[in-house]
Amino acid sequence: xxxxxxxxxxxxxxxxxxxxxxxxxxPHKANMTGSDISQILKEGELEKRSDNLLQFWKRKTCxxxxxxxxxxxxxxxxxxxxxxxxxxxxxxxxxxRTGKFVYFTIVTTDNKxxxxxxxxxxxxxxxxxxxxxxxxxxxxxxxxxxxxxxxENTSLGKQDRCKARAP
Numbered sequence: 001x002x003x004x005x006x007x008x009x010x011x012x013x014x015x016x017x018x019x020x021x022x023x024x025x026x027p028h029k030a031n032m033t034g035s036d037i038s039q040i041l042k043e044g045e046l047e048k049r050s051d052n053l054l055q056f057w058k059r060k061t062c063x064x065x066x067x068x069x070x071x072x073x074x075x076x077x078x079x080x081x082x083x084x085x086x087x088x089x090x091x092x093x094x095x096x097r098t099g100k101f102v103y104f105t106i107v108t109t110d111n112k113x114x115x116x117x118x119x120x121x122x123x124x125x126x127x128x129x130x131x132x133x134x135x136x137x138x139x140x141x142x143x144x145x146x147x148x149x150x151x152e153n154t155s156l157g158k159q160d161r162c163k164a165r166a167p
Contacts, residue, residue, distance in 0.1 A: 038065035042128045046071075047101075049115035057117065062125075064132055069106075084108070086136040095126050102126060 042064045047057040061072040073081040094105040101117040104126040118125045
């Protein structure tokens with residue numbers, strides 16, 4: 001519990017250093033699909049470029065949690081059109097600011113690119129997604145390390161027991 005508070009303070013300091021207000025990062029709990037309870041990091045509207053030939057920008061309601069970016073087709077968040085798990089995101093790329101919009105691209109692990117834009121007033125979406133991705137990758141690395149340690153400790157314990165039995 002203490003580590004989570006330290007992480008939260010570091011994230012808040014980073015957002016402030018990037019020039020974003022504290023309202024850009026608003027943590028609170030929410031029920032998501034299934035029995036998983038994820039922490040909501042940011043919610044609001046993003047525009048997503050369509051995949052078709054004309055590539056229109058479509059306004060979507062988005063919710064970023066500690067595990068995924070949920071993209072809804074409607075404002076009431078009744079029908080989820082896409083869920084981008086953070087484990088399937090490689091990076092946030094091509095951040096560009098124009099007078100009115102901030103454009104950025106999410107690159108998935110299978111090298112698919114998804115283009116987004118948000119108004120200049122909500123320009124911290126790309127930073128919050130990047131920070132959530134880094135936090136997710138850190139948690140996964142720590143979990144993998146602990147799993148490896150447990151495996152090594154149990155295998156060392158077996159070796160010690162075998163040595164104790166040897167004549």
